[in-house]
Amino acid sequence: MAKDAHEDEPFSQKLRVPEALTFDDVLLRPKESRVEPDEADLTSRVSKNVELPVPVLSAAMDTVTEADMGIAMARNGGLGVIHRNLDVDEMTAHVERVKRADELIIRDVVTAQPEQTVEEVDEMMEREGVNGAPVVDEENRVLGIISGTDIRPYLEVGEQDRVSEAMTEEVITAPKGVTAREGLELMYEHKIERVPIVDEDDRLIGLVTMQGILQRREYDNAARDDDGRLIAGAAVGPFEVDRAVAADEAGADVLFIDCAHAHNLNVIDSAREIKQNVSADVVVGNIGTKEAAEDLVDFADGLKVGIGPGSICTTRVVSGSGMPQITAVSEVADVAQRHDVPVIADGGIRYSGDAIKAIAAGADAVMLGSYFAGTDEAPGRVVTMQGKKYKQYRGMGSVGAMQSGDGQRYLKDDDEDEEYVPEGVEAATPYKGPLAKELHQLVGGMQSGMGYVGAETIPEFKERSEFVRVSAAGQTESHAHDVLITDEAPNYSPDGN
Numbered sequence: 436m437a438k439d440a441h442e443d444e445p446f447s448q449k450l451r452v453p454e455a456l457t458f459d460d461v462l463l464r465p466k467e468s469r470v471e472p473d474e475a476d477l478t479s480r481v482s483k484n485v486e487l488p489v490p491v492l493s494a495a496m497d498t499v500t501e502a503d504m505g506i507a508m509a510r511n512g513g514l515g516v517i518h519r520n521l522d523v524d525e526m527t528a529h530v531e532r533v534k535r536a537d538e539l540i541i542r543d544v545v546t547a548q549p550e551q552t553v554e555e556v557d558e559m560m561e562r563e564g565v566n567g568a569p570v571v572d573e574e575n576r577v578l579g580i581i582s583g584t585d586i587r588p589y590l591e592v593g594e595q596d597r598v599s600e601a602m603t604e605e606v607i608t609a610p611k612g613v614t615a616r617e618g619l620e621l622m623y624e625h626k627i628e629r630v631p632i633v634d635e636d637d638r639l640i641g642l643v644t645m646q647g648i649l650q651r652r653e654y655d656n657a658a659r660d661d662d663g664r665l666i667a668g669a670a671v672g673p674f675e676v677d678r679a680v681a682a683d684e685a686g687a688d689v690l691f692i693d694c695a696h697a698h699n700l701n702v703i704d705s706a707r708e709i710k711q712n713v714s715a716d717v718v719v720g721n722i723g724t725k726e727a728a729e730d731l732v733d734f735a736d737g738l739k740v741g742i743g744p745g746s747i748c749t750t751r752v753v754s755g756s757g758m759p760q761i762t763a764v765s766e767v768a769d770v771a772q773r774h775d776v777p778v779i780a781d782g783g784i785r786y787s788g789d790a791i792k793a794i795a796a797g798a799d800a801v802m803l804g805s806y807f808a809g810t811d812e813a814p815g816r817v818v819t820m821q822g823k824k825y826k827q828y829r830g831m832g833s834v835g836a837m838q839s840g841d842g843q844r845y846l847k848d849d850d851e852d853e854e855y856v857p858e859g860v861e862a863a864t865p866y867k868g869p870l871a872k873e874l875h876q877l878v879g880g881m882q883s884g885m886g887y888v889g890a891e892t893i894p895e896f897k898e899r900s901e902f903v904r905v906s907a908a909g910q911t912e913s914h915a916h917d918v919l920i921t922d923e924a925p926n927y928s929p930d931g932n
């Protein structure tokens with residue numbers, strides 16, 4: 436380990452300390468602009484190989500991100516990071532659900548065999564929730580297609596008749612490189628609703644449906660991989676090589692080494708090993724200093740910043756350690772920029788203004804927990820207390836979360852007899868309705884910030900933006916003041932909820 440710079444200095448020297456700032460300490464200096472906010476393009480990278488139309492991530496927390504949140508985030512251009520307080524199998528199932536949600540080509544096709552009876556296939560389609568199925572032989576060659584309309588009673592098909600007698604034999608198929616437009620054209624031309632995808636030997640490899648194509652069109656700003664599938668993120672513990680490999684095989688695009696203090700050298704060794712065993716990008720966090728960034732940039736595909744800024748975090752008061760977030764982001768970004776490694780600002784973001792300030796400080800993307808925990812897509816049910824609706828939101832280092840997981844984020848031992856020393860609290864957060872509404876406000880506010888600075892793109896914004904320091908009086912002036920708020924604004928409440 437390197438010798439500490441202050442080793443031979445008197446203790447009193449330690450009190451000549453640098454200042455560290457956070458969101459409320461700074462504001463963006465308004466600048467000459469011709470940029471209308473809705474023209475501002477937020478596209479940015481979250482890791483070396485993954486770009487998002489909306490560089491916003493939902494936190495890897497058990498009250499924030501499972502498959503429903505992952506799907507909604509990606510459909511709206513962002514990224515959900517599936518938490519790891521789940522068995523590896525459960526977690527990979529969530530990752531797979533996200534990857535499959537809007538797939539153009541369905542790979543897991545429900546098929547029928549020619550010798551089955553119409554009754555059997557009818558029951559199977561009902562059970563699987565599909566309206567039709569390609570009929571295949573033992574070698575998976577497409578022989579026909581059977582749909583609800585083929586087996587309706589008025590067609591005089593008996594329940595005990597064979598599928599081979601009831602199916603449509605003239606099947607329109609397409610090769611595996613088919614695009615959504617070509618698929619739709621085929622369907623319109625032949626008045627059909629599904630097209631089996633086959634290889635050179637006519638073997639079934641997938642299915643394209645009209646419903647699937649129309650659903651994809653609804654989300655034209657979605658975050659997708661090269662095959663058109665939604666982008667998925669997954670958190671893995673710093674020593675969980677097996678979970679990392681499983682999430683990678685399940686199709687996760689970005690893995691997040693999820694640790695409260697990633698400048699732990701054992702964590703770094705293990706993260707390096709994980710990186711060697713997966714094909715997905717590996718983001719490492721959390722860190723808050725330039726020294727930590729320097730120790731990670733040679734292998735990490737992204738760095739996640741945040742030591743204690745989160746709404747449910749008590750790390751700073753419990754451990755006496757941490758870094759105010761704007762300073763932490765800028766320190767890490769100084770190093771990351773030189774090595775072309777993206778930076779994610781994680782935690783403490785209450786308003787859209789905080790999110791765009793984090794980007795001005797050097798982040799490429801932002802991660803939020805409390806902002807999304809009250810939405811429909813977050814796990815958990817809505818409860819009513821004193822006439823107001825809430826959802827549960829808890830820190831992953833809280834007693835409750837550590838009891839239901841392994842507490843490893845906070846490097847706690849698995850010893851059940853020992854009482855936890857939590858670094859987070861369990862709380863309730865106001866219920867907010869659908870995620871899309873919340874994200875719309877967040878994105879709109881961030882674009883507005885870009886408009887005030889006169890930047891059309893994120894790289895331009897990072898270069899052009901400047902901060903001014905805000906006094907305590909300036910902070911008071913920034914919030915609604917000297918009035919009694921009568922109607923709730925969709926993007927503001929004095930306490931950040």
Ligand code: XMP
Nearest residue numbers: 494745746748750783804805830831832859
């Ligand atoms: P926000 O402010 O968006 O923060 O709610 C979410 C981030 O907080 C981190 N996190 C924790 N930090 N103790 C901590 O010190 C905890 O129990 C805890 N749980 C989550 C995490 O980085 C998350 O993304």
